[in-house]
Structure formats: structure tokens, C-alpha cells
Amino acid sequence: MTRIIKYILFDMLRTRFILLYLGFLLLSTISMFMLDGDNAKVVLSLLNIVLLVVPLVSVIFTTIHFYNSYEFMEMMLSQPINRKTVFLSQYLAVILALSLALLVGVGLPIFLYGASGSALTLLYASLMLTFVFVSLAFLAAVFTRDKAKAIGVGLLFWFYFALIYDALLLWVVYQFADYPIERATLAMISFNPVDLARILMLLQLDISALMGYTGAFYKEFFGSNMGFVYSTAILLLWTLIPVTWSMRIFKRKDL
Amino acid sequence: MKSLLTILLTLCIPLLTFSQSTNGKVSQGASIQLAIDSAAPGDTLFIRAGKYLENNLLIQKPLTLIGLDYPTIDADGKGEIFIVAGKDVTIQGFKLINTGRSSVEDLAAIKGLDAHDITIRDNRFDNTFFAIHLSNTNRALIQNNHLKAEAEHEYQLGNGIHLWKCKRARILDNEVSGHRDGIYFEFVTNSTIERNQSVGNMRYGLHFMFSNENEYLENTFKNNGAGVAVMYSHGMKMRHNNFEDNWGTASYGLLLKDMRDSQIIGNRFTGNTIGIYMESTSRSTFEDNLFKQNGWGVKLQASCDDNSFSKNNFIANTFDFSTNGSLVLNKVNGNYWEKYQGYDLNKDGVGDVPFHPVSMFSVIVEKVPSAMMIYRSMLVTMLDKAEKVIPAMTPENLKDNCPSMKPYDLYRKSK
Numbered sequence: 001m002t003r004i005i006k007y008i009l010f011d012m013l014r015t016r017f018i019l020l021y022l023g024f025l026l027l028s029t030i031s032m033f034m035l036d037g038d039n040a041k042v043v044l045s046l047l048n049i050v051l052l053v054v055p056l057v058s059v060i061f062t063t064i065h066f067y068n069s070y071e072f073m074e075m076m077l078s079q080p081i082n083r084k085t086v087f088l089s090q091y092l093a094v095i096l097a098l099s100l101a102l103l104v105g106v107g108l109p110i111f112l113y114g115a116s117g118s119a120l121t122l123l124y125a126s127l128m129l130t131f132v133f134v135s136l137a138f139l140a141a142v143f144t145r146d147k148a149k150a151i152g153v154g155l156l157f158w159f160y161f162a163l164i165y166d167a168l169l170l171w172v173v174y175q176f177a178d179y180p181i182e183r184a185t186l187a188m189i190s191f192n193p194v195d196l197a198r199i200l201m202l203l204q205l206d207i208s209a210l211m212g213y214t215g216a217f218y219k220e221f222f223g224s225n226m227g228f229v230y231s232t233a234i235l236l237l238w239t240l241i242p243v244t245w246s247m248r249i250f251k252r253k254d255l
Numbered sequence: 256m257k258s259l260l261t262i263l264l265t266l267c268i269p270l271l272t273f274s275q276s277t278n279g280k281v282s283q284g285a286s287i288q289l290a291i292d293s294a295a296p297g298d299t300l301f302i303r304a305g306k307y308l309e310n311n312l313l314i315q316k317p318l319t320l321i322g323l324d325y326p327t328i329d330a331d332g333k334g335e336i337f338i339v340a341g342k343d344v345t346i347q348g349f350k351l352i353n354t355g356r357s358s359v360e361d362l363a364a365i366k367g368l369d370a371h372d373i374t375i376r377d378n379r380f381d382n383t384f385f386a387i388h389l390s391n392t393n394r395a396l397i398q399n400n401h402l403k404a405e406a407e408h409e410y411q412l413g414n415g416i417h418l419w420k421c422k423r424a425r426i427l428d429n430e431v432s433g434h435r436d437g438i439y440f441e442f443v444t445n446s447t448i449e450r451n452q453s454v455g456n457m458r459y460g461l462h463f464m465f466s467n468e469n470e471y472l473e474n475t476f477k478n479n480g481a482g483v484a485v486m487y488s489h490g491m492k493m494r495h496n497n498f499e500d501n502w503g504t505a506s507y508g509l510l511l512k513d514m515r516d517s518q519i520i521g522n523r524f525t526g527n528t529i530g531i532y533m534e535s536t537s538r539s540t541f542e543d544n545l546f547k548q549n550g551w552g553v554k555l556q557a558s559c560d561d562n563s564f565s566k567n568n569f570i571a572n573t574f575d576f577s578t579n580g581s582l583v584l585n586k587v588n589g590n591y592w593e594k595y596q597g598y599d600l601n602k603d604g605v606g607d608v609p610f611h612p613v614s615m616f617s618v619i620v621e622k623v624p625s626a627m628m629i630y631r632s633m634l635v636t637m638l639d640k641a642e643k644v645i646p647a648m649t650p651e652n653l654k655d656n657c658p659s660m661k662p663y664d665l666y667r668k669s670k
Contacts, residue, residue, distance in 0.1 A: 006262040040571050041593070042546075044631075052633060166634040170619075170626060186623045198632055208502060208528050209550025209573035210627060 001089050006075070008093035011072075012065065018097050025105025028097045033113040040205070043118045046106065047201055050126040051160060051194055054102070055133040056182040059154035062094050062137035074255055078120070079122045091138060091243060118204040125197040128235045132193040133158070135242040142246045142253065161194045170196075193238045196231045199212055203227050287310070291320075301336050302326045302349070310334040310354075315341040317480070322348035325379065330354045335362050339370040347376045354383045361413060361529040363388035367395065375400060385413035395424040403431040409457045413441040415438060418446070426451060433457075437479065440466040449473055459484045459510075460501075463491070471496060476508070481649070482527065484510040500526045507532040508549070521665065523547070529554050530572070537561050543665050546570065551577055551617070560584035568611070568662045569593060573630070576612035577621055583653045587612065591659040598659045609654040615642035618649055 025038065028049060032042045070089065074087050109241065110119045140153040169188055181231055189195045202210060203222060212221045221227050279298060281290045283305025291302055295315040305326035311334045314320075318341075327350040329333035330336050330488075330632045344367075351364040352462030363385035367373050374396045386402040388396055395418070402415040415431035416438045418424055422448040430453075431437035437453030439465045440446070448471035460476035461483040463469065470492035476482035482498040484507075485491055491514065509519070510529035510587040515537040517643065523545045524530035530549040533542075534556045541564045546552035552572040553564070557580030564587045569575040575592060594614075597606040616635050619626050629635060642649060 011355065038571070038593075047631065048633070048636065156538070162633055166629050166632045169629055170634065173372050173623055173629075174619075181625055185628050189628055195629070195632065199628070202628075206550065206573040206630065208526055208629075209630075217628060 001085050004081075004089040005093045005096070007099055008072075011069075012093065012097045015068075017061060017064075018080070018101050021061070021098075022105045024053075024099065026109065028046050029109040031059045031153065033109055033158070039114055039116050040049055040118065042113075043116070043122055044205065046119075046120070046122055047198075047205075050122060050129070050141075051198060053196060053202045054126045054129045055158050055162060056155075058098055058150065059134035059137045059140075060097065060132050061160050062134050063147070063150045063154050064142050065094055066090070066138065066141040067150070070255075077255065083251045084247065087247050091134070092239075092252065095131060095134050096140075098134065102126055102130060118201070121200055121204045125200045128200075128239075129197045130208060131233060131239040132242075135246070139242040139246040139249075154187040162190050165192045190234045193235055196235050198239075199227065200231050267560045272457055280656065283307065283326075286415075291318065295317060295641070297343075298359070310336055310418065312337050314339045314344050317341060317343035318348075319345040321345075322345065322350070322378075324348075325350045327352060330364075335364065335366050337365045339365065339373055340366045343373075344368075344370055345374040346378065347374070347378070348378065350379045350381070350491075351383060351386075352381045354385075355541065356384045356411065356413075356513075358410065361385050361388055361417070363413070363417070367392045370395070373640045374398075380404075385417050386415050386431075387426070388413075388417045389421055390419040392418070392424070393422045395421060396427075396555040397424070397429060398427045400429045402429065402431040402434065403438075404455075406433075409435055412457055415453075416458070418443045422445065425449075430454070431456065436462040437462075437476075440463070440464065440469065442466060444468050447471070451475075452477075454478055462486075463488050467491070472496070473534065475499065476501065476503075481506050482508040484512070485514055486510075487514075487515070489515045489517065491520045493517070493522060495521045496523075498522060498524045498527055498530070502528050511536045511539070518542075519544060523665075524549055524552070526622070532556075533559050533562075539563075539582075543568050543663065544568070545665055546572055547574070548572065554578070555585060556580075557582050562586070562589070565589045566659075566663050567591070568665060570662065573661075574614060574617040574620075576615040578613060578650060578653060579621060581652075583650050585653075585657050589655065589657050589659060590655055591662045592655065593662075595658050595660075597658065604660050606660055607660040609656045610658040611646065611649060611651075611654045613649045613653055615639050615648050 030043050036042050073086055108121050136157050138152045141150045144150050171239060173185060259539040265643060269477045279290055279294060279473050280301045281287055282303045287307055287309055290313060291314055294300055299319040302322045304326050306327045306329060308328035308329050308331055327353050328336050332353050333355045335354055337346060346365060357361045364380050365375055365387050367389035370392045372394050373392060375387060376398045377399045380402045383404060387397060404412055406412045412435040414436040415427060415434040418440050420442040422444050426448045427450055429451045432454045434456050437460045439462045446469045447537060451474045454477045456479045456481045460479040463485045465487050468490040469487050473495045477498040477499040479501050480503060482501045497506050501508055507527040508524040508530045510531040513535045517539040519541045525547045528547045528550045530552045532554045535558045542605045544567045547570045549572045552569050552575045555578045557578055562585045567590045570593045570616040592610050592612060595610045596607055598607040598638040601607055615638055
């Protein structure tokens with residue numbers, strides 16, 4: 001399996017998409033650090049990029065890659081290799097490539113310009129987001145043979161989680177403002193990986209406001225490490241469930 | 256002639272004995288109360304190191320009590336330790352522990368009743384209900400004491416330094432922790448509180464009620480239920496204090512309620528849930544303050560008027576400013592806002608477009624606190640941007656017409 005991953009990885013690096021992504025991240029991170037001396041402010045600006053760009057790139061890159069390597073997969077499967085190995089090596093290679101780009105593109109400047117708690121959390125949150133959206137994109141890809149359709153579904157995932165879901169959430173919170181909805185809000189947040197990643201950042205950047213008047217429940221949740229552990233656990237679920245599901249489909253699929 | 260001299264001499268002898276104070280020493284095992292009773296007014300008593308199990312020591316004449324190497328006076332959970340009901344008393348160098356607790360009486364380690372010109376210096380207080388409690392006492396000096404208490408609930412605690420109906424008190428260089436209010440003033444005027452540390456108190460670090468014309472300078476208030484509360488007072492001067500990490504659901508760095516004609520200058524508010532919360536406050540000046548990494552920099556309720564905010568730095572707060580109405584009667588001009596995105600074409604250091612410090616999302620959060628959960632999402636950023644272009648929800652008149660492009664150098668000024 002490691003050998004297959006290696007081949008896929010080298011193949012991916014040759015397409016330059018990953019290098020472009022890396023270059024973009026590196027350039028934007030370094031330029032932000034150079035433009036602004038205040039690390040906290042840089043993290044804030046980076047947060048917007050991460051929440052928007054990382055899921056988008058993960059989704060698009062994964063779907064395109066999956067369809068481009070369709071023939072390669074068919075060839076591999078004609079060998080005595082089981083489907084699980086082929087699928088997992090594809091999946092892991094994509095995750096590895098994107099994470100590497102992220103680690104070098106965002107991680108390297110962060111370590112060069114001073115790693116603060118919030119900067120490291122940002123890196124962590126963006127890695128988690130990469131895992132989740134790669135998994136979701138794989139799920140979209142195994143569902144259909146049509147490349148355009150899969151990209152469309154992937155983009156829909158992205159758009160829904162990045163924008164629409166929050167709007168719905170805001171609407172619900174507004175409608176039920178008179179009720180004790182703290183637990184319900186938290187439960188709803190769990191259904192959106194982008195929100196969970198954002199919560200990780202809020203815990204770093206806005207803890208003094210979060211400790212404000214949001215009620216005893218939030219205080220308990222955010223005041224301890226509970227918030228961090230909970231977000232991480234749910235994000236892992238968001239990664240594992242789609243990937244196991246798509247693997248099951250891939251195993252039985254008529255290629 | 257000779258007879259006249261003898262008369263004069265005989266007249267002087269009692270006077271001489273009166274003015275010339277004697278020094279007495281008290282050792283462990285002896286009774287301090289007995290020593291106090293037998294001392295003449297103006298005497299100095301030295302108390303040697305050791306442990307004294309005594310309480311309710313009554314002092315009704317001018318005396319100086321000095322502890323040598325911190326003698327411990329243990330009230331063993333019963334009553335008070337020193338009760339001072341006379342002028343010119345000095346209490347210095349003691350360790351006072353374990354006063355009684357009561358929900359009816361204000362039991363204190365040192366209680367002053369009409370104890371004008373009292374000096375309380377270099378003492379350590381541990382596990383006391385109230386540590387220092389003065390009423391109707393003018394010109395008190397409380398300096399360099401360490402006050403410590405511990406309890407699970409607020410009702411089990413008294414205030415660290417409690418002054419009621421006093422004038423011209425000076426409270427300098429003390430450290431207070433774990434009490435209900437670190438320092439509490441009620442009906443106290445013309446007093447100074449300087450260079451104290453008030454840390455980890457259950458309610459307020461410093462609390463003023465109906466206390467006018469006081470000043471507090473260079474104090475640090477950290478990790479308290481709320482930093483400082485100033486209520487129903489006027490003519491207060493608050494300068495160069497640190498308000499740090501006062502976190503909680505109703506937690507403020509500084510709470511102002513029904514205040515007027517006060518000055519809040521050169522203070523640093525960092526990491527508080529709310530930097531300044533103000534209600535019904537008028538004609539006050541806020542200058543050269545730093546608001547950094549607070550949840551809310553300033554929460555200005557619409558009941559405030561004629562206040563002016565200028566030359567303050569607002570840096571990395573979740574929300575810089577928030578208010579609960581659209582009526583704006585206050586001036587917010589010439590501050591530095593880190594969130595300002597305007598430009599300065601003529602390079603005079605002043606931004607050319609006004610800054611609206613109240614963001615739309617802070618208005619939403621004010622109405623629906625749970626909405627805090629979607630802060631910093633793309634949706635919220637977009638809504639805020641849209642609101643900046645066409646204000647609909649935020650008070651349009653609350654704006655800084657001449658925001659500074661660069662942060663003010665407050666550190667140099669406070670030096």
C-alpha cells in the first residue's frame with residue numbers, strides 16, 4: 001500500500017495543482033505576516049482564508065484527482081490487489097498531499113514568524129477541515145460516474161457548509177431567542193464541520209467574549225478543555241463516516 | 256519667686272509624664288489586653304514574636320502597637336481581634352488570623368470606630384471575615400498590608416478593606432485576595448487608593464458606593480468577579496490602573512453606574528469579558544486608555560450622556576463598542592481602532608472616513624446571545640461589511656469622525 005501511495009503522490013506532484021496551492025498559501029501567509037506586525041491580526045485574516053479556501057480546494061482537487069485516476073485505478077484492480085487497498089491508498093495520498101501543502105504553506109511561515117497558540121490552532125483546524133472535505137469529496141465522487149456532477153455536488157457541500165448553514169442557524173437562533181437554546185445551538189453546530197473548526201478558533205481568539213453572557217452551560221463547555229475535545233471528536237466523526245461509507249460503495253461498485 | 260517656680264514645676268510634672276511616652280514589651284504568654292489597659296496614652300507597646308490566643312482587644316486611647324517579627328494573634332474563630340475606638344492608634348507588624356464569621360455583625364480583624372488618624376501598616380491578615388473595617392474614621396492610613404481569605408461562597412466572606420463614612424483615607428501598597436470585595440468604600444470622600452493589588456476576589460476588586468471625590472491610581476485588579484464597580488458617585492479620578500482577566504457572565508473590568516463628572520485616564524483593560532460597562536453615567540472623560548483583547552471594549556448603555564472618549568486604543572477586542580439603543584449623546588472622537596480600514600490621503604495621521612465602532616453583529620449578539628456561536632463565520636463577515644456600507648441596524652450617529660491611523664503611545668505617557 002505504501003508503494004501505491006508513493007506512486008500516486010509523485011503523480012499528483014507532477015500535475016502542479018498541489019504546487020500551485022502550496023504557492024498560494026505560502027505567498028498569502030508570508031505576505032500577511034510581512035504586512036502586519038501583529039500576529040493576532042494575521043491569524044484573523046488567515047482564518048478567513050482557511051475557512052473558505054481549504055474546503056474549496058480540498059473538494060475540487062479531490063474530485064478532479066479521483067476522475068483523472070480512474071483508468072489507473074482500473075488498471076490496479078486488474079492486478080491481485082483488493083479494492084480496499086486501492087481506495088485507501090488513493091484517499092491517504094490525497095490527504096497526505098493536501099496536508100503537506102498546508103503544513104508547508106501555512107505552517108512554515110507560522111513557525112518562522114513566531115508560533116502562538118492561536119496560530120497553531122489555526123493550522124490544526126485547517127488540517128481537520130482538509131480531512132473532512134476530502135472525505136466528503138470522495139463520497140460525492142463514488143456516487144456518480146459523471147465528473148461534472150461530482151464536482152457540482154462537492155461545491156454544493158462547500159457552499160452549504162460555508163454559507164447557507166450559518167444563515168439557517170442564525171435564522172433559527174433568532175426565531176427561538178426566547179427559549180433556552182444553548183444546547184440546541186451546540187448540537188446544530190456539530191452538523192457543520194466548518195463551524196466546528198471555527199469554534200476551535202473562537203476558543204482561542206474570543207474566549208473572553210465567550211465567557212460573557214452565554215449562560216452557565218457554555219461557560220462549562222468553553223471554560224474547560226471540553227470545547228476542544230468535543231470539536232475534535234465530532235470533526236473526526238465527520239472524516240470517518242463519509243470515508244467508510246464511500247469505501248463500502250467503492251467496494252461493490254461496477255467500475 | 257521661689258514659690259512660683261515650685262508651683263510651675265508641680266504643674267509641669269503631670270504634663271511631662273503625659274507627653275513622655277514609655278515603651279512596654281509584651282512576650283508570649285502575657286496578655287496583650289492587660290498591656291493595653293495599663294499603658295498610658297501615647298505609649299508604644301512592642302509585642303514579641305509568638306502566638307497569642309486573644310480576641311476583642313479594645314483600644315480607647317492613643318497607642319502605638321508594634322509587632323516584632325510578626326507575632327500571631329489568633330482569634331480562634333471567635334469575635335474580632337483589635338477594636339479601636341480612640342484617636343491616633345498605630346497597629347504595625349502583626350499577623351492576624353481566624354476571626355469569627357457572622358451574617359449579622361461585621362466581624363473584622365481590625366475594626367475602627369471613630370478611630371481618627373489610625374495607621375495600619377505592614378500587617379498580614381489570613382482567614383479573616385472582614386480584615387480591616389473602619390467606620391466614621393478620618394485620615395486613616397492603610398499601608399503595605401497583605402490580606403488573604405478563602406471560602407467557597409460569597410456569603411462566607413467579608414470585604415478586605417471596608418470603609419464606611421470616612422474622609423481623607425489613604426490606602427497604599429496593599430495586596431488583597433480572596434475576599435468578597437477587595438476594597439469597599441461607602442460614603443467615603445476625598446480618599447486615595449494607590450498601588451494596591453486586588454486579585455481573585457469573589458465580587459469586586461474595588462467597590463465604591465455613594466463615595467465622591469476619590470481617586471485611585473496605579474492599582475491592579477485581576478481575576479476578580481468584576482474589577483472595579485463605581486456606583487452613585489461623582490468626581491472620581493481613575494488613573495493608570497490595570498484591569499486584567501476579569502472573566503464571567505456578569506464580569507467587567509470597570510462597572511460605572513449612576514456616575515458623573517469623573518475621569519478615567521491612562522488605564523489598561525486587557526482580557527476582560529467587558530472592559531467598561533456604563534449605565535446612567537454623565538459628563539465623564541475617558542482618555543489614553545488601552546482596551547486590548549476584551550470581549551467587549553466598552554458597553555455604553557443608551558442612558559449615558561455627555562461622556563467623551565478620545566485618544567484611546569482599541570486593539571484586538573472581539574467587539575470594540577456596543578450599545579443598546581439608537582440615541583447617542585456621547586462623543587467618541589479621535590481614538591485608535593485596530594479594526595479601522597479607512598485611508599488617510601493628506602497624511603495627517605487622521606483617517607479621512609469616519610469609523611463606526613458598533614458592528615452589526617454586536618447588535619445581534621446583544622439581542623440573541625447564542626448567536627455568538629456563529630461569530631467570525633463568512634456569513635457574519637459579509638453581513639458586517641454590508642452593514643458598514645448601508646447602516647440599518649447600528650446607530651448611525653455613533654461614529655468616530657477623526658480616527659487615528661496609528662495607535663497612541665500610551666506607555667510612554669504613563670511613565
